[in-house]
Amino acid sequence: MTERVPYDRPGALLFAATSPASPSSLAPGGLSGGSGQSPSARPEEENAASARLLPPGEAGLAGSIVRVRIPLPFPLRWVNSYLIPDSSEAGADRGWSLVDPGLHTPEAIAVWERVLAELDLKPAKLSRIVLTHHHPDHYGLAGWFQQRSGGAPVLLSPEGRRQVERLWGPGTPLAGETLRLFEQHGLGSARLADMRTHLESFLLQVNPQPELTELRAGECVRMGGADWLAIHTPGHAFGHLCLYQPEERLMLAGDHVLPRITPNISFIPGEDGDPLGSYLRSLAEIAHYPVQLALPGHRDPFPDLPGRAAEIARHHEERLAKMAAALAVPLSAAELCEAYFGKELTVHSLRFALSETIAHLIRLEALGLAEREERDGLIRYRACRVGEGRK
Numbered sequence: 001m002t003e004r005v006p007y008d009r010p011g012a013l014l015f016a017a018t019s020p021a022s023p024s025s026l027a028p029g030g031l032s033g034g035s036g037q038s039p040s041a042r043p044e045e046e047n048a049a050s051a052r053l054l055p056p057g058e059a060g061l062a063g064s065i066v067r068v069r070i071p072l073p074f075p076l077r078w079v080n081s082y083l084i085p086d087s088s089e090a091g092a093d094r095g096w097s098l099v100d101p102g103l104h105t106p107e108a109i110a111v112w113e114r115v116l117a118e119l120d121l122k123p124a125k126l127s128r129i130v131l132t133h134h135h136p137d138h139y140g141l142a143g144w145f146q147q148r149s150g151g152a153p154v155l156l157s158p159e160g161r162r163q164v165e166r167l168w169g170p171g172t173p174l175a176g177e178t179l180r181l182f183e184q185h186g187l188g189s190a191r192l193a194d195m196r197t198h199l200e201s202f203l204l205q206v207n208p209q210p211e212l213t214e215l216r217a218g219e220c221v222r223m224g225g226a227d228w229l230a231i232h233t234p235g236h237a238f239g240h241l242c243l244y245q246p247e248e249r250l251m252l253a254g255d256h257v258l259p260r261i262t263p264n265i266s267f268i269p270g271e272d273g274d275p276l277g278s279y280l281r282s283l284a285e286i287a288h289y290p291v292q293l294a295l296p297g298h299r300d301p302f303p304d305l306p307g308r309a310a311e312i313a314r315h316h317e318e319r320l321a322k323m324a325a326a327l328a329v330p331l332s333a334a335e336l337c338e339a340y341f342g343k344e345l346t347v348h349s350l351r352f353a354l355s356e357t358i359a360h361l362i363r364l365e366a367l368g369l370a371e372r373e374e375r376d377g378l379i380r381y382r383a384c385r386v387g388e389g390r391k
């Protein structure tokens, strides 16, 4: 079912599609972050129950943006898509923009069909699809919308575009590279076999593949009659973009800053050599933008972007310190991952946990706090005192 729900800022209207996905709790262990609760303005549980209606457009751009919760078949439960009408005019002639349409599943299509009908938005009037990053839960339906719209441009960063080709282009080279990486970092053969199946399972959920147009950091996109600045915010994804609207001080944050959960920071072969270092830098940078409301890719919109960015940075500093302490004996990333996140992870969670462990180990190495040893094709890390490690 879908329903309109109010946000605490007068006039800001959200559109919620209740998720038919499993109501299970968050991903296990530190994956879900849990380092402090963000000052989310309204608990998400209340969203579904609220019935107060406000007409769109009453409070400028913020009042006309519609959030659609698209169900996901994993513990994140939903991804936030944002609809931004091109003008306040109602009716069938209204153009609109779409940010991060969601994963291609039958459940997601059913939600979209219902939402478009209820809002009287015509696919042929879709002006553009903007992607904060290329991960399947955001990118998956871009091609479906492009086809339905008759060719609306799909905007993605140049780095994201390259990753799309490596992930889902001919030969899907990134899957093999990821499996080799995990093997070097100590993942056993049974888990590797599960991982191969898991990585291949996403192909159907991102089809059809869209024709992509590059959106570069520093460029502006016109949405809702206003300019949105694309800001490079790498770390969660190579080439991740946040979109900033300065007059209304709105930030489409993608998965760069999330409330209540910490974005996954993964080392991916062939991307950023130190994703956690990039992430912590871009987290500090985003906190400088004056923002009254951050619109994240998961969970609920929230007001305090700098406060949440600082909490997430602290979470990673604490995790780095704990992992460094565990490396008194040399450990592979797979061993450290098991010690930190536990043995019982699903293959989906294991992929994130192991990639995130590797990202932290690489950061420790860059800080001179850990040293990599490679023997018989297996990589292990051990702690070293400041200044002792390789630079």
Ligand SMILES: [Zn+2]
Binding pocket: 079, 135, 137, 138, 255, 297, 298
């Ligand atoms: Zn996401």
